[in-house]
Amino acid sequence: MKSQSSAFKTNAEKALLDTQLQRALNKAGTGFIDKRQAAMDALPEFEALRTTARRIKEHTLSQLDDYLLQFEQQVEANGGQVHWARTPEEAVQRVVQLCQAVGAQHITKGKTMVGEEIGVNEALEQAGMTPIETDLGEYIIQLAEEPPSHIIAPAVHKTREQITELFKQHHAQYGLTQPLETVPAIVNEARQVLRQEFLQADVGITGANMLIAETGSTVLVTNEGNGDLTASLPRVHIVIASIEKVVPTLEDATVILRLLARSATGQEITSYTSFFTGPRREADQDGPEAFHVVLVDNGRTAMLGNEYHPMLRCIHCGACLNHCPVYGSIGGHAYGWVYPGPMGAVLTPLMTGLQQASDLPQASTLCGRCAEVCPMAIPLPDLLRQHRFELHQQLKSHWLTRLTLTLWASLARRPKCYRWITNIVSRLLHTVARGRGRMQRLPFASAWTRSRDFPAPQGETFISSWAKQIARQGKEQ
Amino acid sequence: MTSARDAILESIRRTRQRGNTAAITTGKHAVEVQHHTRGPLPQWQEDDSERFVAKLKAVAGTLGRVNSEVEITSAIQAYLQQQALPPQLVTAKSPLLDSLTWPKDFVVEQRPATGDDTTVLTEAFAGVAETGSLVLLSGPDSPTSLNFLPDNYLCVVQRAHIVRHIEDVWDRIRQRTGPMPRAVNFITGPSRTADVEQTIQLGAHGPRRLHVVLLG
Numbered sequence: 021m022k023s024q025s026s027a028f029k030t031n032a033e034k035a036l037l038d039t040q041l042q043r044a045l046n047k048a049g050t051g052f053i054d055k056r057q058a059a060m061d062a063l064p065e066f067e068a069l070r071t072t073a074r075r076i077k078e079h080t081l082s083q084l085d086d087y088l089l090q091f092e093q094q095v096e097a098n099g100g101q102v103h104w105a106r107t108p109e110e111a112v113q114r115v116v117q118l119c120q121a122v123g124a125q126h127i128t129k130g131k132t133m134v135g136e137e138i139g140v141n142e143a144l145e146q147a148g149m150t151p152i153e154t155d156l157g158e159y160i161i162q163l164a165e166e167p168p169s170h171i172i173a174p175a176v177h178k179t180r181e182q183i184t185e186l187f188k189q190h191h192a193q194y195g196l197t198q199p200l201e202t203v204p205a206i207v208n209e210a211r212q213v214l215r216q217e218f219l220q221a222d223v224g225i226t227g228a229n230m231l232i233a234e235t236g237s238t239v240l241v242t243n244e245g246n247g248d249l250t251a252s253l254p255r256v257h258i259v260i261a262s263i264e265k266v267v268p269t270l271e272d273a274t275v276i277l278r279l280l281a282r283s284a285t286g287q288e289i290t291s292y293t294s295f296f297t298g299p300r301r302e303a304d305q306d307g308p309e310a311f312h313v314v315l316v317d318n319g320r321t322a323m324l325g326n327e328y329h330p331m332l333r334c335i336h337c338g339a340c341l342n343h344c345p346v347y348g349s350i351g352g353h354a355y356g357w358v359y360p361g362p363m364g365a366v367l368t369p370l371m372t373g374l375q376q377a378s379d380l381p382q383a384s385t386l387c388g389r390c391a392e393v394c395p396m397a398i399p400l401p402d403l404l405r406q407h408r409f410e411l412h413q414q415l416k417s418h419w420l421t422r423l424t425l426t427l428w429a430s431l432a433r434r435p436k437c438y439r440w441i442t443n444i445v446s447r448l449l450h451t452v453a454r455g456r457g458r459m460q461r462l463p464f465a466s467a468w469t470r471s472r473d474f475p476a477p478q479g480e481t482f483i484s485s486w487a488k489q490i491a492r493q494g495k496e497q
Numbered sequence: 498m499t500s501a502r503d504a505i506l507e508s509i510r511r512t513r514q515r516g517n518t519a520a521i522t523t524g525k526h527a528v529e530v531q532h533h534t535r536g537p538l539p540q541w542q543e544d545d546s547e548r549f550v551a552k553l554k555a556v557a558g559t560l561g562r563v564n565s566e567v568e569i570t571s572a573i574q575a576y577l578q579q580q581a582l583p584p585q586l587v588t589a590k591s592p593l594l595d596s597l598t599w600p601k602d603f604v605v606e607q608r609p610a611t612g613d614d615t616t617v618l619t620e621a622f623a624g625v626a627e628t629g630s631l632v633l634l635s636g637p638d639s640p641t642s643l644n645f646l647p648d649n650y651l652c653v654v655q656r657a658h659i660v661r662h663i664e665d666v667w668d669r670i671r672q673r674t675g676p677m678p679r680a681v682n683f684i685t686g687p688s689r690t691a692d693v694e695q696t697i698q699l700g701a702h703g704p705r706r707l708h709v710v711l712l713g
Binding site for chain 2: 044047048051052063065068069072073076082083084085088089090097098104105106110154155156157160173174175176178179180183203204206207208210211214215216218219233234235236237243244245246248249251252253263268269270271272274275277278285288289290291292293294295296297298299300301303304305306307315317321322324325
C-alpha cells in the first residue's frame, strides 16, 4: 500500500472536520476500553502473563533463525511449503505465482494486516484475480475501496448509514432492492453473498496471529468464522505471516492467546481460535490439498537488536489504538498507511522511511496510556521519542523546530538561567493575559492558538512558589 | 544469487553476532520446543464442568444435560422441535455418535457439510473449563466443514473430556498417536461480528446457534 503519511497534518485536519467520521468515532466511544478493563479485572494473572509473554517473545527473537528453521521443518514434515520473502515485492510475487499455478478463478481472503502491508490485493488484481475479503469489516471497506482504519476493526470509521448505502450500491447485482436498515440485516446480507464465495473459492488467503515452531502450525483468531471457511474450503490455503510471529511451543502460544483477545475486544478467547498444520491428510474428506506459508521480513530483521527491537513483540491487539487520544480524535486513515495509532507511528517510519512519515512520531502527547495497556509491555512512548531524536539528529525536522529545541536544550542545561528566564516569561504572559487565564493569540505559536486558546501561566513558576513555601514553613517552625 | 531464505537467516544471524551454527542439524534449539513449560494459569473455585457450562452460556451457547447415551437423541429431538428445525442431521463419526439410535423420522447422514445443511452434530475431542470452548480435531471422521458451514451447530461433550486449561488439550493431543491434526479448532460460542458500529451480532459466517449436549 502506498503511504500517504507525509500528508498527515492535512489529513488529520480533514478528519477532525469530517462529521461522518466523528460520528463513527463517537459511537465507538469507550467500548473497547471498557470491555478490556472488565476482562483485566477478571484476570488477576494479567501482570504475570504479561511478564511471561514478554520473556517468551524476547527468547524467540534472540534465536529467531533457529525457530524459523524449526517452523519450516515442521511445516514441510506435515506436507506444507514455506516461502521466504525479503520485500513486499517478493512476497506478492510468490502469492500471485501460487494462485496462478492452480489457475485460481476465485480467491477468498481473511483479514491480514501483513497482506495490507505488502499490498497483496493490488498485486492479485493486477494479475487479473480479484480476491474477496470475507471479514465483514474488510468486506465493507473493500466495497468502499478504502484501506482499514483500525487493525482489528477495519471499518470502525463507517457509520451504519454509510454501510447501508454501500450495500445498496454494490448488492443490487445480487438482487438487493431494499436498503438494509438494521445491523442483523446487514450481517445477514453479507453472510448470504459471501457464502457463495466461500463455496466456489479455489484459493483461500489468511494471515496468522502466531506461528508455532514446535508443530509447524499457524494460529488464526477470528470471531466470524470467515477465517476458518477461507482456510478449510478451497483447494489451496496460503498463509501470509511476518517472521516475528513465531513462538516456540503450543504452551507459549497459549500464554499470548490469553492476552490477545482480552487486550483487543475484552473477550477471554475469540469465537474461533484455530491451529492449522499442513494440508489435508490422506484419509481426510475435506480441507485444502496444499498449504503454503509465505514468511515476510519487510524490514523486521533490520529492527532486531536495535532501538526499535521491542516493537517486534507486538501481537497486533489494537489496545494502543483504542487507548490513544490522538487516534480517538482523528481515526486511522489520517496516519496514511497500514498501521495507525501508536504502534503505527512507530512502525510506519521504520517501514516506509522516517522522512516521509516524520509527522507520525510527533502526533503524540506521550501520555503513556499505550504503554500502560500494551500486553507485551512495549515502551511505545520511548520508541516515539527515539524517532523524534533521530529526526532531530538527521536534520530531518523543520529548521525552526530544530532551532527552538537547540535553544531550549542549551537553556535547560543552565538551571539558574532557565529559572530566571521562565520567571520573567511566566510573569509577562500572566500580565498579558490580564487575569483571564488564557490567551487567544501568542507570537510564534499561531499554529497552536489557531485552533485553541493557550493557557496562561499563573504568574509565578512552580519552583519559585515552592521555594517561598519552604521558606514560610522554616519561619513557622 | 542468494535466496531470500538465506538472506533473511543471514541478516538475523548478523544481529546475533554469531556464525551459522547449523542449529537445525545439531538440534540445539530442539530443547526449547520439547519442554512444554506452562505460563501462569487462571484459577477458579468452582467445579470444572460447572465452570465450562457458565463460560459457555456467557458466550451465548446453550446447553442440554443428559445422564446417559440413550438420552442424547431425545435431547436433540427436543432441541430441534423447540427451534422449529427439521429432523435432518449431518454428523461426524465417533464411537459414541455411531452408537446412537435415531427416531424413524430422522434423516441422518455422515459426511462433510455442504452449504445447504442446516444442522450438524459432532462430538468434541475436549471441552475447556477455562473458556467454555469446544475442541474439534480434523480427521477422516470429523471433517472441518461441519464446524463452520451449518446454521445450527450441535455438539456432544462427555463430562470426562472436560479439561481445566487450554494446555491440558495440548497434553491430550500429544498423547494421541500421530502428528498434529490438520486443524485444531477451539470453538467458543456461535459465530459473531461487531464490525457494524461495534454492535455484537451473532451468526456472521459460521453457525448462528451453538448447542452443547453435556453427557454425564
